[in-house]
Amino acid sequence: MAAQLLIFPFWAVFLLLLHQVKPDLDNGGELLDGFADGFAAPKRNNMSLSGFAAIDNSGLLCLTNQTSQAVGHAFYKNPIQFKNLSSGKVMSFSTSFAFAIIDEHGKRGGDGLAFAISPTSDLSGGVSGPYLGLFNPTNNGNISNNVFAVEFDTVLDPQFGDIDSNHVGIDFNGVVSNKSIEVVQFMGNDRAGLNLQSGTVIQAWIQYDASKNLLEIKVSTQSAQPRSVLLNYTVDLSTILLNSMYVGFSASTGSTASSHYILGWNFVVNNVESKNLYLDKLPNLPTVSKKNHTGIIVGVSVSGALVVILVIGLAFYYFRKIHFQKIQKADVVEAWEIDIGPHRYSYKELEKATNGFGDKEILGFGGFGRVYKGTLPNSDTQIAVKRVSHDSKQGLQEFVSEVASIGRLRHRNLVQLLGWCRRQADLLLVYEFMPNGSLDKYLFEEPKAILSWEQRFNIIKGVASGLLYLHEEWEQTVVHRDIKAGNVLMDSEFNGRLSDFGLAKLYEHGSNPSTTRVVGTLGYLAPELTRTGKPTTSSDVFAFGALMLEVVCGKRPINAKGLPEGLMLVDWVWEKWRVGAALEVVDTKMEGIFDEAEAVMVLKLALFCSNDIVEARPTMKHVVRYLEGEFVLPVEVAPPNAHYCTTGARGFEDFYFQSFPTTSSCFEKGSTWSSVGNDEDANIQAAFTSPLPLFNKDNGR
Structure with missing residues (x-):
């Protein structure tokens, strides 16, 4: 045995045989029984045990006994080097172990066991029940856990996406499996059901091939390894495991109990092939x-x-x-909710976080309900909880399905949906908490603070980037449908984060949304919505145009008080633009301290986005490039509510290169815009072609 180990460099190979191989046998020889003391140091001293875990005199490792809400851990006492020191890549490894689960007589058992690779052998923070003693409600799913586990789960927990009460799952940093499968065993070309809770001794093989980034799991009630793989998964464990890790087992019980036994274990690094344990030579299970x-x-x-x-x-x-x-009043879980993500919170958990949804915790009111500030129990994580009410079961199911998709959105300028909870017809949505609140509180009457031009311009660019991600960069097209200053939240550094996806609609790229219900906020609704009722990315662009005007002018898109600037903000801005006094619309609260060229560019872009003609509006990809200075805006600006003649569909560039005919015009704007021919219209068109210095502060004042 010693001679064979010397053919490998000592830093590249680590062989952990808790069933120690006799010196005179090769690697295929007989293994000693269980965890009993061998010829050398007692093997039980090689294990770090905690919780209910114990090793009896026969060498049988018992992780939990017939005690409810119990946890047991058993890890090899020394850390193991998993990564190649030169490449930093996880080396291949393999393990085989024999286990058995015996239920409390006449009762449903729980909850299962797991083979785990962890940065520490001290998992005292792991709790019982579905967390398998590895995690807890606070750290479950946290990427900083750096834990890889293969679970042998015997209780169906829908909130964690379990497929049934008899499955094997591959877990990274939490108990929501990346991939799982019902347990069966292969005998030749045949497959047969295999009950984890039957009390039968089952051998498992877990093999990771670093050259292929391939993880394979096999199970059998025999000593020989089956040819067929039960579960495989492609993953680079180098992104999860650290240089040195601890290996071992964890098990837990819930309201009902099982005894979880490990009869034998073999583990080796830098080797893909797991060894077979001879089941007839392992310790006997206790008689029941x-x-x-x-x-x-x-x-x-x-x-x-x-x-x-x-x-x-x-x-x-x-x-x-x-x-x-x-x-x-209970948190009922129905079949259609099993695969819904992201994280599902319990109602009691959110109730406690928000002090019973107290009035003092209210952050604001939305179209669907109130928003509360909260702090998750046992952590300092601040959250915002929105209570959404729905009347019909069918509508609720569709809404939650969309929440599941939106919960996967990840962008620095979107407020992330952390989770949700359903209680009867109420849906509770849990978001990141944004400490500086909504943008509208800084723009209009009695603002909380005066935003500088740099902050405003950064907010505009941030929201534009977030919208581009929704429209074109995610796996589906997401139409927000309610873009406004009240739905732009700001983090601690006053970065704009688009929020409130309560009205969002998802559809595949290249297809059209089917909804015909007009929703949104007056002043931001594109005119075509009243005709078609179908929200599109272009209707989002229209609303974004209104948002840009809000940010620059510090005024709402509709002025109900009848101030001199008129009822519609976009019409007022257009009139000022038409006469060459665009800078007069810039928010006076900034006291004239702003970048004139940037302000004019944003106003011009806002007018483009606010056009009644769908084809005349840019896409969000164009908008972002204009804001970043990668593209130069067209010289001409058409009136926002102009109409034009066309024989076919045209895009934004076509519209602006062809929208000013020399002999006749298809533009209409009531009494202020007619055919190009009189002197006044000629002057207007000349103003369109003038360079930006036309809009200096001293011009025309």
Whole structure:
């Protein structure tokens, strides 16, 4: 054995054999039984045990006994070098182990065991139940955990996406499996069901091939390794594992209990092939006494029959009048919700986080309900919780399905949806908390603070970048449908983050949304929505144009107070632009301290986006490039509510290169815009072609 190990460099190979191989046998020889003491140092001293884990005199490792809400850990006491020191890449490794799960007699067992690779052997923070002793509600899913595990799960937990109560799953940093499968075993070309809770000794093989980034898992009730793979997954573990890690096992029970046993274990680094354990040479499982209690059971059943009959009426009444009410208030999980993500919070958890949804915690009111500030229990994570009410079950299902998709959105200028909760017809949405609140509180009447031009321009560019991601860069096209200053939140550094996807619609790239319900906020609604009822990315661009005008002018898109600037902000800005006084619309609260060229460019771009003609508006890709200075805006600006003649669909560039004919015109704008021919219109068109210095502060004042 020693001679064979010397053919490998000592830093590249680590062989952990808790079933120590006898010196006179090769790697295929007989392994000693269990974790019993061998010829050298006692093997039990090589293990770090915690919780309910213990090794008996026969060498049998018991992770949990028949105790509910229990956790047991058993890790090899020394860390193992997993990464190649020169390349930093995780080396291949393989392990095989034999285990058995024995349920409490006559009851459903729980919750399962896991083979784990962890940066520490101290998992005292892991809790019982579905977390398998590895994680807890606070750190579950946290990428900083750096934990890889293969779970053998025996309880169906829908909130964590479990497929059934008898599956193997591959977990990274949490108990929501990246991939899982129902447990079966292969015998030749045949496959048969395999119950993890049957008390049968099962051998598992876990092999990671670093050259292929391939993880394979096999199981069998035999000593020989099956040819067929139960579960495989392609992953580079170098992004998850650290240089040195601990290997071992963790198990837990919930409200009902099981005994989780490890009978034997083999682990090796820098080798893809797992060794086979000889099951007949491993320790025996403890015998379970099965006394015949038939007489007692029959006697108790007969004597209790009359009692059951007498109380059945009262029980029925209790169920209907009391228990039914409790069920109505519970967090019910239906079949269609099993695969919904992201994280599902319990109602009690959110209720505690928001101090019972107290009035003092209210951040604001939205079209769908109130928004509360909260702090998650057992952590300092601040959240914003929106309560959404829905009347119909079908509408709720569709809404939650969209929430599941939107929960996967990741962009620096979007407020991230952290999770959700359903209780009856209420849907609770959990978002990142934005400490500086919404943009509208800084623009309009009695602002909380005066935003500088640099902050405003940065907010505009940030929201534009977020919209581009929604429209073109994610896996589906997302139409927001409610872009406005009140839905732009600001983080601690006053970066603009687009929020409130309550009205968002998703559809595949290149297709059209089917909704015909007009929703949104007056002043931001594109005119075509009143005709078609179908939101598009172009209708989002229209709303973004209104948002840009809000930010530059510090005014709402519709002025209900009848101030001199008129009812519609875009019409007022256009009039100022038409007469060469565009800078007069810039928010006076900035006291004239702003970049004139940038302000004029944003106003011009806002007018483009605010055009009634869909084809006349740029896409968000163009908008971002204009804002970043990569593209130069067209010289001419058409009136926002102009109309033009066309024989076919044209894009933004076509419209602006062809929209000013020399002999006739197809533009209309009431009494202020007619055919090009009189002197006044000629002067207007000349103003369009003038360079930006036309709009200096001293010009025309």
